Every structure is written in structure tokens, then in C-alpha cells.
Amino acid sequence: MATVSTPWYRMDNASVMYSAIQREDYSAIYRFSAFMDREVDPAALQRAVDRAMPRFPGFAVRIRRGFFWHYFEPNPSPGPFVREDSADFCRPVRFGEDNGWLVRFLHYGRRISLEVFHAVADGAGALVFFRALLAEYLRQLGEDIPAGCAVDLDSPPSPGELEDAYLRHAGRVSRSFTQVKRAYQDLGTPEPFYTFNVTMGFVPIAQLKERASALGGTVTEYLSAVLIKLLLEKQRQERVHRQRPVALGIPVNLRPYFPTETLRNFIMTVQVSADPRLGDYSLPELVSLVRCQMRLYATPQNLRAVMTRGVKLQYNPLLQLIPSVLKNPIMLRSYRTSGVRPYTATFTNPGYFALPPEMSAHIEHMEVILGQAAVARPHISAIGYGGTMEITFSGTQQENDLEREFFRYLVREGMHVRVESTRG
Amino acid sequence: MSYCVNCGVELGAGAGSCPLCHTPVQNPHAVPDNDAPPFFPTRHEGVEPVSRRMAGLLLSSMLASVALCCGILNLLFYRELWWSFFPGGAAVMLWVWFAMPLLFRRLSAWCRLTLDTLAIGVYVLLIALAVHGLDWYLRLAVPMLLCAVCVCPTVIWVVRYRRLSILSSAILVLLTAGFLAAAVELFCDLYLRGVWRPGWSLIVLISCVGLCIPLIVIRRVPSLREEARRRFHV
Numbered sequence: 001m002a003t004v005s006t007p008w009y010r011m012d013n014a015s016v017m018y019s020a021i022q023r024e025d026y027s028a029i030y031r032f033s034a035f036m037d038r039e040v041d042p043a044a045l046q047r048a049v050d051r052a053m054p055r056f057p058g059f060a061v062r063i064r065r066g067f068f069w070h071y072f073e074p075n076p077s078p079g080p081f082v083r084e085d086s087a088d089f090c091r092p093v094r095f096g097e098d099n100g101w102l103v104r105f106l107h108y109g110r111r112i113s114l115e116v117f118h119a120v121a122d123g124a125g126a127l128v129f130f131r132a133l134l135a136e137y138l139r140q141l142g143e144d145i146p147a148g149c150a151v152d153l154d155s156p157p158s159p160g161e162l163e164d165a166y167l168r169h170a171g172r173v174s175r176s177f178t179q180v181k182r183a184y185q186d187l188g189t190p191e192p193f194y195t196f197n198v199t200m201g202f203v204p205i206a207q208l209k210e211r212a213s214a215l216g217g218t219v220t221e222y223l224s225a226v227l228i229k230l231l232l233e234k235q236r237q238e239r240v241h242r243q244r245p246v247a248l249g250i251p252v253n254l255r256p257y258f259p260t261e262t263l264r265n266f267i268m269t270v271q272v273s274a275d276p277r278l279g280d281y282s283l284p285e286l287v288s289l290v291r292c293q294m295r296l297y298a299t300p301q302n303l304r305a306v307m308t309r310g311v312k313l314q315y316n317p318l319l320q321l322i323p324s325v326l327k328n329p330i331m332l333r334s335y336r337t338s339g340v341r342p343y344t345a346t347f348t349n350p351g352y353f354a355l356p357p358e359m360s361a362h363i364e365h366m367e368v369i370l371g372q373a374a375v376a377r378p379h380i381s382a383i384g385y386g387g388t389m390e391i392t393f394s395g396t397q398q399e400n401d402l403e404r405e406f407f408r409y410l411v412r413e414g415m416h417v418r419v420e421s422t423r424g
Numbered sequence: 425m426s427y428c429v430n431c432g433v434e435l436g437a438g439a440g441s442c443p444l445c446h447t448p449v450q451n452p453h454a455v456p457d458n459d460a461p462p463f464f465p466t467r468h469e470g471v472e473p474v475s476r477r478m479a480g481l482l483l484s485s486m487l488a489s490v491a492l493c494c495g496i497l498n499l500l501f502y503r504e505l506w507w508s509f510f511p512g513g514a515a516v517m518l519w520v521w522f523a524m525p526l527l528f529r530r531l532s533a534w535c536r537l538t539l540d541t542l543a544i545g546v547y548v549l550l551i552a553l554a555v556h557g558l559d560w561y562l563r564l565a566v567p568m569l570l571c572a573v574c575v576c577p578t579v580i581w582v583v584r585y586r587r588l589s590i591l592s593s594a595i596l597v598l599l600t601a602g603f604l605a606a607a608v609e610l611f612c613d614l615y616l617r618g619v620w621r622p623g624w625s626l627i628v629l630i631s632c633v634g635l636c637i638p639l640i641v642i643r644r645v646p647s648l649r650e651e652a653r654r655r656f657h658v
Contacts, residue, residue, distance in 0.1 A: 085465045086468060086469040087467060087468050108465045201433070400444060403444065408432065418433065419436075419444060421443030424443060
């Protein structure tokens with residue numbers, strides 16, 4: 001009797017890392033939220049989820065543990081089910097729990113949230129999915145949302161949406177472009193498991209743009225420069241024996257550089273840094289420094305070379321032969337060396353979330369939260385929507401020095417900041 | 425709406441204090457609305473930490489069953505030798521190494537390291553009992569293990585918690601290695617010949633001291649230290 005084999009697909013370069021460093025008390029997770037103009041209707045949201053999931057098979061997967069590698073396969077379990085949100089944002093994913101689902105749909109008051117395990121997709125891919133979900137949710141409420149506002153849920157999924165773009169665009173030459181091997185570690189006191197602190201600041205985009213362009217940078221470069229400046233100051237106040245460079249990891253969306261339809265991971269982290277041993281930096285100097293480093297390292301050639309390095313490592317025949325039981329601890333160790341130590345903090349800005357007027361009339365603001373870091377230090381994320389930039393500081397550390405100084409700094413720069421926090 | 429007088433940020437409608445600096449809100453024109461739903465959910469679902477205890481119990485039961493089975497088999501077969509002490513001792517040692525950290529998570533690293541070394545001592549004791557070698561155990565194995573128990577955790581504690589620089593750590597580790605080599609030869613000589621005649625360990629010790637001297641000089645002279653950092657990217 002012929003048996004029908006379950007389809008499966010390999011993990012991409014980023015997924016391999018995120019699934020390898022996965023622990024029972026830590027997962028790489030992020031969350032997007034939309035704050036609606038009225039209370040969320042959970043039944044309509046569930047109907048929208050049920051309609052959207054089949055169109056996005058890359059999100060309807062579970063992770064299976066293979067002998068040599070983890071891999072994805074379609075999740076036949078019922079769900080995912082819409083749940084009421086709790087204060088435990090971005091709690092760890094456990095492959096054996098929650099029917100193996102790697103995405104969560106949550107609602108609270110007027111807020112709809114989507115949490116995604118990073119092995120499944122990056123922020124840009126998840127935003128495409130979230131946009132389609134929001135459009136369908138509004139349709140379920142009886143709103144007239146034209147078909148062109150988001151991905152058509154009746155169209156079949158494109159194979160390009162599931163492609164491993166790293167593999168497709170990898171070249172021949174591989175390089176590593178991490179400049180700082182060991183950066184200043186802004187470590188705080190870890191909260192007991194599972195306490196996750198979130199502080200959000202809402203700043204008018206126009207004010208941010210005006211200040212950033214006065215200093216000759218973009219909003220991302222300006223915010224990165226402010227963060228570096230405050231971290232340099234913090235390190236100086238700590239009077240450490242040996243000052244280290246302050247380095248931010250800024251994930252860069254590779255889609256504008258390399259054409260692809262993929263909704264899976266296709267990002268690369270670029271490091272921008274300032275070395276306090278070389279002297280003091282003013283804010284305009286830091287904006288200029290960040291701008292130059294971004295321009296220098298975020299070039300198609302450099303990005304392709306770094307991408308190639310990761311792909312070559314993943315497809316190295318010797319490494320492939322090592323069982324995953326042995327490989328994962330090695331990858332966890334290498335993540336500490338290459339993903340934790342070289343960075344003081346991570347700052348991600350998935351960009352401006354533009355919606356057509358038919359949809360934007362029903363969404364007041366957008367939010368983004370990066371889940372816990374591998375160590376107790378803050379993660380910073382920002383998303384623009386309407387006239388507001390939402391900036392989030394999240395993490396499992398007790399201290400809130402950085403976010404306090406950051407928002408105070410923006411106020412001193414003449415900006416209006418509204419703050420909401422779980423810290424109370 | 426209220427603003428924090430310290431930070432200058434606008435606060436949420438229900439905020440009784442600034443979340444950044446905890447300054448209380450005292451605005452008679454905008455009393456905090458305690459009835460307004462909080463901006464973020466406050467209900468905790470209680471994310472359970474992983475049950476390491478169950479894993480520890482499972483491992484304990486597996487190791488105990490191995491030791492028990494070997495003990496029973498030893499009573500039936502090859503009774504002239506207490507061979508079950510070998511797998512039984514190994515089971516005890518493995519339990520201390522792997523199951524105990526799962527069951528007793530609050531044990532300090534220093535304490536665990538000491539217990540790990542003592543577990544080796546117990547294992548070697550069982551071997552000594554099985555082969556009637558209590559003499560070499562007491563005169564050779566016990567002093568060596570005690571020496572390791574005293575020195576290794578202390579060095580690890582100093583390096584880890586005193587936040588020594590790389591150079592200071594390297595000096596300490598080198599001197600410890602030299603000292604341990606000398607101690608091993610001392611115990612071997614005392615057991616075999618009854619008198620200490622330093623030989624190979626002296627070469628190790630002097631080499632370690634010789635390596636330490638330039639490191640100490642580099643550690644003491646700031647310009648050299650800076651140069652070494654630059655050259656070795658540390």
C-alpha cells in the first residue's frame with residue numbers, strides 16, 4: 001500500500017540558529033500588536049485566523065527534531081486558537097506544548113497581538129501576514145476592505161514565499177564583518193522566571209524626522225546614536241576597569257538588496273559601534289558614525305559575503321554529519337560568542353507600517369515587542385504607524401535606567417513622549 | 425493628562441506614578457482614573473519553568489535500577505569478586521554529576537564542584553574495596569583528591585567571582601598547575617619510596633613559574649599591558 005509522506009522543509013540559516021538556542025526558559029520571539037478603534041471581537045478574530053492560516057503555510061508549521069537537524073513540517077493539529085492576552089508577553093515557545101504551534105494570536109481590550117517564534121519568519125514576513133489577518137478581521141466585522149489592501153486569502157500560496165532566500169542568494173566568497181568581538185555588556189539583575197518588563201514610548205514621527213534630518217541621519221540612525229550615547233555614558237558612570245566599545249546589533253531586512261518573495265527569515269544583523277577609548281562623542285558625531293557604518297557594512301557585497309558564510313557553515317558536510325544532540329550545544333556556545341558578546345543591545349526597526357485608509361481608519365496605533373534576550377539586558381524595537389513612532393524597551397532585567405534616560409533625552413530634545421509600562 | 429515632573433513624559437490616564445522614576449502623580453486637574461482598564465493586561469498565566477525535578481527523578485531511578493540489578497546479579501554470579509561495586513560506584517558518581525544538579529538547583533557551583541570531586545573519591549573507594557586496595561586508596565588517592573578538592577574550586581571561585589583580569593587568571597592557573605604537578609609527584613613518591621625526590625614535577629613547576637614571570641611584568645607595567653591588549657586583541 002502506498003503511503004503519503006508528510007511534506008517537510010529545511011530550516012533556513014537563521015531558523016537553524018533560533019531553534020538550536022531554544023531552551024525551555026528562553027525563545028527568540030517577537031510580537032506585533034494593533035490597537036484598534038473598538039473592543040476586539042474574539043469570535044471574529046478566530047474566524048479571521050482560520051481563514052488566514054491556510055494561505056500562509058509557512059506559519060502553520062511545527063518543528064520536528066531530526067537526528068541531524070531540526071526541520072519544519074505542516075502542523076495538522078487543531079488551532080491555533082485565539083486567546084485572551086496575559087501579562088506574560090513573548091513567553092517561551094516549547095515545541096512539545098500548545099499543539100506545536102509557533103505563532104500565537106492574543107487579544108486584550110482593543111489590542112490584537114501576534115507572537116511569532118523567530119525561526120518561522122522575520123519581522124517583515126510576519127507583518128505581511130499580520131496585515132492580511134487585520135484586513136480579514138475587519139472584513140469579518142462587516143467593514144468594506146478592498147481586496148488590494150493585503151494579500152488575497154483566496155489566492156494559492158506562492159512557492160516563493162517559502163523559499164530559503166539565504167541559500168538562493170549566497171555567493172562564493174564568505175566573510176565575517178563583525179568589528180567588535182566583545183562589547184560592553186549592559187547586564188541587569190534578572191527577574192525571577194517568568195517576569196517580562198515592557199516600557200513603550202510614543203513619539204511623533206514628524207518631530208523625530210525633523211531632529212534626525214537636522215543631524216543628517218534617518219530616524220533609525222538618530223535613535224541608534226541616542227542609544228549609543230546613553231550606553232557610553234552608562235559605562236562611564238559604572239567606572240569599569242576597562243571600557244569596552246558600545247555596539248548595537250541592528251537587523252537589516254535583506255529584501256531590498258536581494259529580490260525575493262519569501263516570508264521566512266531574510267535578515268542580517270549589522271553592527272554599529274563606538275569605542276569610548278578613542279574619546280568622547282557628541283550626538284552629531286554619533287549620528288554620522290552610525291550612518292557611515294551602516295552605509296559601509298550594509299552593502300549587497302558585504303551582506304552576501306556574510307550570508308554565504310552562514311550558508312556554507314550550515315551545508316558543511318562534516319557539520320551535517322554531527323548529530324543535532326551534539327551540534328545544538330556547539331551552536332548555543334557559538335551564539336554566545338558571535339551573537340551575545342559582540343553586542344551591547346539590539347535595536348530593531350521594521351520600518352513604517354503603511355496601511356490603506358480603509359484599514360487605517362480602524363487602527364489607532366501599532367506596537368512591537370522583542371522578546372527576552374539570551375541574557376538580562378534590554379531589547380529595543382520601534383515601529384512607525386500613522387504619525388507616531390512606537391519605541392519599546394523590553395527585557396527580563398529589573399533595572400530601567402536605559403529606558404528612563406532614553407525617554408528623558410528625547411524630552412530634552414524637545415519631543416513629546418507618552419509612556420506606558422508594565423512596571424507600574 | 426498628567427506629565428512626570430521629573431522625566432517630562434506624558435503618563436497614561438490610569439498612572440498613579442511615573443513608570444520611569446516612580447514619582448507619584450499629584451495633579452488635582454487630572455486625578456488618576458483607577459476604574460479605567462490598564463493599558464497592558466495584568467493577569468499572569470503563570471508560565472511554568474521546566475520540570476527539571478522530574479528529569480532528575482527519572483535519571484535517579486534509572487541509575488538506581490542499574491546499581492540494584494548489578495548488586496543482585498553479583499550475589500548470584502562471580503561471587504568471589506565484588507564486581508558490582510564498579511557499575512554501582514559509577515552510578516553513584518553519575519548521579520552526583522548529573523541528577524543532583526537537577527534535583528537540588530540551589531546548590532552553588534562551588535559546592536557542586538566539591539561534591540563532584542568527592543563522588544570520584546567514593547567511586548575510587550569502591551574500586552579499592554573491591555580489589556582489596558585500601559592501602560593505595562588511603563595513601564595515594566585520598567591525598568590527591570583532597571588536594572584537588574581544596575585547590576580547584578578555590579581557583580575557580582577566585583577567577584570567577586573576584587573578576588580577575590585575563591593575565592591574573594593565567595598567572596593563577598599556571599601556578600596552580602605547577603603546584604598540583606608537584607603535589608602529585610610528592611604523593612606518588614611517598615607511597616612508592618617513602619621519600620620525596622622531586623623530578624619531572626620540578627620541570628613542570630619551574631616552567632610554570634618561568635611563564636608567570638613575564639606575565640607578572642606585563643601585568644605590573646601599564647604600557648606593556650596596553651601593548652599586549654592591542655597585539656592580542658583582548
